[in-house]
Amino acid sequence: MFACANGWLCRGLTVGQHVQKEVKVSAAEDTEVKIPPGREFQLPTDPDHLWDGLQDVGLGIRWVAEVKKADMQIELSGPKWEYKSYTILEVIEDPNQVRDGIVTLIGPDIHEVEPGTSAPSAWEIKVYGPGITQRHREYVERQMAMALHGIEGYMAFGSFQAPWMRISKAVVGRLTFAKLCQVVHAYVKTVVPQVEKMEFRWIVATPEVGGLDLILPLYKRGIERLKAQEQSVALEDEDVDIFYGCTICKSLAPNHVCAITPSQIPYCGILSYNGAQVTVELDPEGYIFPMPKGECRDPDLGSYTGVDEAVYERSNHQVKRVNIFSAIRYPTTNCGCFEGAAFYIPEVDGLGLAIRRYIGVTPLGIKFSRLAGMISGGSQNHGYKGISLRSMQSKTFLKGDGGWNRIVWMPADMKQEMAEYIPEEVYDKIATEQDTIDPGELREFLKQKGHPIVERFWKNGEPQPLNLPPPGGDWPDE
Numbered sequence: 349m350f351a352c353a354n355g356w357l358c359r360g361l362t363v364g365q366h367v368q369k370e371v372k373v374s375a376a377e378d379t380e381v382k383i384p385p386g387r388e389f390q391l392p393t394d395p396d397h398l399w400d401g402l403q404d405v406g407l408g409i410r411w412v413a414e415v416k417k418a419d420m421q422i423e424l425s426g427p428k429w430e431y432k433s434y435t436i437l438e439v440i441e442d443p444n445q446v447r448d449g450i451v452t453l454i455g456p457d458i459h460e461v462e463p464g465t466s467a468p469s470a471w472e473i474k475v476y477g478p479g480i481t482q483r484h485r486e487y488v489e490r491q492m493a494m495a496l497h498g499i500e501g502y503m504a505f506g507s508f509q510a511p512w513m514r515i516s517k518a519v520v521g522r523l524t525f526a527k528l529c530q531v532v533h534a535y536v537k538t539v540v541p542q543v544e545k546m547e548f549r550w551i552v553a554t555p556e557v558g559g560l561d562l563i564l565p566l567y568k569r570g571i572e573r574l575k576a577q578e579q580s581v582a583l584e585d586e587d588v589d590i591f592y593g594c595t596i597c598k599s600l601a602p603n604h605v606c607a608i609t610p611s612q613i614p615y616c617g618i619l620s621y622n623g624a625q626v627t628v629e630l631d632p633e634g635y636i637f638p639m640p641k642g643e644c645r646d647p648d649l650g651s652y653t654g655v656d657e658a659v660y661e662r663s664n665h666q667v668k669r670v671n672i673f674s675a676i677r678y679p680t681t682n683c684g685c686f687e688g689a690a691f692y693i694p695e696v697d698g699l700g701l702a703i704r705r706y707i708g709v710t711p712l713g714i715k716f717s718r719l720a721g722m723i724s725g726g727s728q729n730h731g732y733k734g735i736s737l738r739s740m741q742s743k744t745f746l747k748g749d750g751g752w753n754r755i756v757w758m759p760a761d762m763k764q765e766m767a768e769y770i771p772e773e774v775y776d777k778i779a780t781e782q783d784t785i786d787p788g789e790l791r792e793f794l795k796q797k798g799h800p801i802v803e804r805f806w807k808n809g810e811p812q813p814l815n816l817p818p819p820g821g822d823w824p825d826e
């Protein structure tokens with residue numbers, strides 16, 4: 349055993365053919381945030397040896413797993429940390445900015461923590477390849493997710509921007525953070541041969557490393573960088589004739605189909621319209637497929653003949669129509685991996701929003717986890733719709749239901765995070781858990797604040813609750 353510069357005891361673990369050396373990642377390299385020193389590992393980069401040293405870790409679909417709390421060696425991010433952590437993959441255009449196969453680990457490795465440790469984290473991945481552009485980022489990200497889901501003892505829920513990972517005690521001594529990167533490095537280079545270089549940095553922010561105080565500014569900065577990159581390739585729904593569909597989650601929800609438009613990021617948050625387009629270009633026989641728009645029946649609801657035809661065919665003929673911009677009437681189906689959800693609150697004829705990291709009770713009287721369980725599985729649940737944080741930033745967000753004028757409740761930190769996208773005149777009129785979670789009090793709150801719902805949707809100052817059809821049912825008037 350030997351002590352690293354950062355104070356953890358390294359037990360001389362054999363890590364395949366990685367070469368371990370110490371490195372300092374100083375404030376000089378990262379001018380805004382001071383990052384503690386860490387260690388570097390060199391992964392094999394010879395194409396014939398990318399997988400060397402991974403023989404003792406189970407890989408493949410049979411290893412997709414959930415790791416229970418009692419079985420975890422380490423948990424990264426998740427509800428305990430209100431999902432304030434991130435995984436960010438960036439496409440770098442200058443090959444000199446990416447050192448192929450280098451893994452920098454800031455913080456303890458898997459075998460160096462007490463069993464049951466939980467910490468916020470940051471996982472940054474830089475990718476370079478001739479012809480790999482910002483448009484390809486999400487495709488590469490998706491391949492990375494595929495690689496990770498098949499690693500023995502590794503659990504991943506949530507999304508890249510709100511992750512929840514656990515690593516099982518069963519793989520301690522066999523799996524390390526460098527090996528996790530090696531699987532991603534080898535898999536991505538195998539399935540996307542255009543990728544020439546990948547470099548990784550893990551920050552496992554235990555209290556000694558800096559905890560949330562270290563992660564939060566990095567998180568904020570990373571999200572801003574991603575936003576700028578996305579805006580550089582942004583399109584509008586009207587600019588295109590073809591949307592895209594995705595059925596990856598059929599394994600969890602057999603009748604589920606997602607519709608992806610330039611304005612609608614699917615609720616798992618893992619890819620945008622550009623990402624879907626690139627995926628179809630590179631993998632035309634895959635789970636993402638073109639969905640010609642056809643005729644637009646209603647631009648506010650997001651009702652298109654072509655979308656309905658595709659959804660009907662791909663949903664085992666179970667879903668006849670969807671309104672892409674509505675949670676209330678014929679919403680798209682929910683598989684289960686949504687970042688958040690919109691839900692109808694009958695007592696106020698309005699919509700509430702909640703996100704996975706909100707662990708309190710909603711005005712429905714249940715927590716998000718229970719709500720998510722109720723609406724998952726691939727049925728068309730009128731009144732409920734999975735949402736992603738990025739879809740909330742769109743001008744078509746729940747447009748068919750009245751948009752932000754119909755939103756009456758959301759968790760305080762989600763509201764704060766979305767502040768720049770919520771119309772100023774509505775912002776103070778949306779209640780949070782700090783105001784109330786009681787539907788009766790919520791009704792009074794909305795009246796008192798003069799929420800637009802009172803004028804636009806209520807009659808004579810009173811809400812008119814809708815009678816929602818059962819899952820998969822039809823509205824009586826249509």
Ligand code: SF4
Nearest residue numbers: 594596597606614616
């Ligand atoms: S939620 Fe939708 S877009 Fe995301 S992976 Fe599942 S089917 Fe695809």
